[in-house]
Amino acid sequence: MFQYKEYYADKRFSVFLKKMWILDNLANPERIVDRQVLPNGCFNIAVIEGNGLIIKHMGWEKHLLTGSYFCGQMTQAISVELLPYSKATMVQLHPWAPAHFSAADMSKFTDQIVPLEVLESGRDYFSRLPGRSHKEIYLTFVLAFGPMMREDSTQELIYRAAAMLVESNGNLQVSKLSDYLGCSSRHLQKIFKKHIGLTPKQLSLILRLRNTVDSIAYQQQDLLSMTDLALDSDFFDQAHFINAFRSFAKVTPKRINIPNYFLSFKK
Template sequence: MSFIYREQYATAPLTDVVRKVWVMDNARNPQPFSSKTVLPNGCFNLALVTGAGLDVRNRRGPLAMSEGIYFCGQARLSVDTTIRPFTSVTMVQLHPWGPARLTTASFADTADAIVPLAAVLPALHELLTTCLGQPETAVLAFLQTHLPPLIATDLPLLRQACLRWQHTNGTLAVLELAQEVGCSIRSLEKQFRHALGLTPKAFATVLRVRGVVDALQRPHASPLAQLALEYGFYDQAHFINAFRKMVQRTPGQFVPAEYMLPLMGTGY
């Protein structure tokens, strides 16, 4: 059998932290699968790896991920993946504010990091060990029951800011967003660095580029110059450079089939 991609979205109350579970299933394939690249979307992920493992290359360099559970920080650039034969990777996608609702620890140095989950969220790691090798429906059902009691921190301002930027594909200026949520730019920057490991500007840029990626998948997509304006890029050179940096292709070279893109057609 060949590689299979699947996804399933969370329901309340799990949606306070988890957006969905997506699966890169190469468990029945005797060949490695390496023809898809994963793009940033402003979310965190937990990777439950079973089987021979996978190899990734991102901004921090190459990494071999053997069987286990990993914390994947906010990505700023595309991630090249090779799923080894007889391997399945179940990804639990967390909202941007998700990890910070489970701990008071800082995520300031976690951008582009892929590390054992036990080093970041030990209680969650202990919880998820029983989910290794389980189908995504079972993982979601387990988290639905066992994760909500771990949610201890309320972050209304951060959540509001992230949602507002998601709904506008990052096109609001940082000052405008800070004024909408009722805080200073400095306070907003402090919260983003602590909870996401990104500056507000970097987070917004990921969402803007991802918005263009989503738009390019639609039938009869608008011309690139129009898309650049729609997603807040008022300088064509800036748009091309930001897109190329994150996607590793220019907008004109982008081919959706080369990327691991959500079935719903939206990046977040």
Template sequence: MNLYSEFYVSEKSERFVNKIWCLDNSIGETLIENKLILPNGCFNLAIVSGRSIEVHTSKKKYLMTEGLYFCSQMTNKVLVNIQPETKVTITQLHPWTLSMFPKYDLSNFTDAILKIDPTELPFDDEIDYRLNSSISDLLNVINTYFEELDALHPSKNTIEKICEIIRLHEEEISISEIGKIINLSQRSLQIKFQAATGLTIKKYIQLLKFRKSVDQMVHMSQEKLSLTDVALYNKYFDQSHFIKKFKDVTKTTPKMFNPDFYFLSKKR
């Protein structure tokens, strides 16, 4: 059994879904405790099967029993304890995906988890909560819905355009520059982005830089990068600036960071 595994959606669905990942202690006999998850700039739709998982965000402790949960943007590391006979399957949504549904205002919704009724989901097929549920069945449900959404909305909306501009400029772009490209005022940009993601544009850019830095550090032995290299490559002012920002999220320094304590994305 792999405690952590990743699965990928179809090419068209990838416009809205980054990946599906699974924390599987379904045949385990002991509690998996004190494992950590880092923020990544995405939303998560979590299916808890079996007993329960305990999640500690920077704001609150959540006991997630069997059911469906919407997880907001996280701005700090999250600690999880997974009971035996428990599996958590998580669909990771890009930051702009929720902006396709304008009725949701997420301005003040970060570092939080909300249990939701399955009837609130837009999918045509029901989600299977059983411990032995097939990931291929979930992939079919997700792909069917998001491929149709892609066909219905061929043009990018404002939030998707903002995120694309940030990505293409490798996070190093000012809000005023983004506004000029999209032809919107800085104030309008900020209001729209925060309502759709819960984050300011600046905070989103910081999270992207942080995760890129962590990914490089995890593979540092192969790439032979020093902390200074990582800091400068990701446009931090210097190593001290990088260490400070790193501690803001992880509460530890880069040198004390131990990847074995974390559920980290696989290198694709």
């Protein structure tokens, strides 16, 4: 049987590691097909074992074999096919985390999945990850990346800015954000593009649309109207909202079928 599991990071390590989410098909002889993963503003490190996954995204297709991979920021939903007798353990990092342990230009990895070795951080640990339990993988990342965490004015600015956007679910104007932080919007855009792979505006949009999906999936009231969804996402033009949502999730808000998506459990 296929299982989806989640484990949140301990508070002391949650400054850079958000959670682990697991697609476990190791005991299942059947493929898990036609599933989607939505962007949420986080990076992921995928530890694959077994026959692997087939990923389709923005015109490219990759078969992720046993190994460890770095998943850059995604701007659209990606299609996932989990092969029989396979497992993917995903280590989810906050958007500001890579800036604290890697000097790599994150804009090169936007909408891309690459071998983890390209980060050139903790290389000696990576080959030992596939086949280990989620607790062992978690501990490996804590031991490998925890000591690497560095902080200077740029890293601190990225952390504060991204954390504020996440806290507001993207409903914070970039101009107000830069004013609050005492920097120009242009400077904020430059460091975001390099260290997060997205501009502040792009990250805000992803956060707002992902929050909309959660509103649809976990609504506490009758079905929300399109107007309500648009306004809750800080859109005042319904057509603009629908087009943005379609680009993000590949379907309109009315046509989204929640079981087709791997979504976080409601906390």
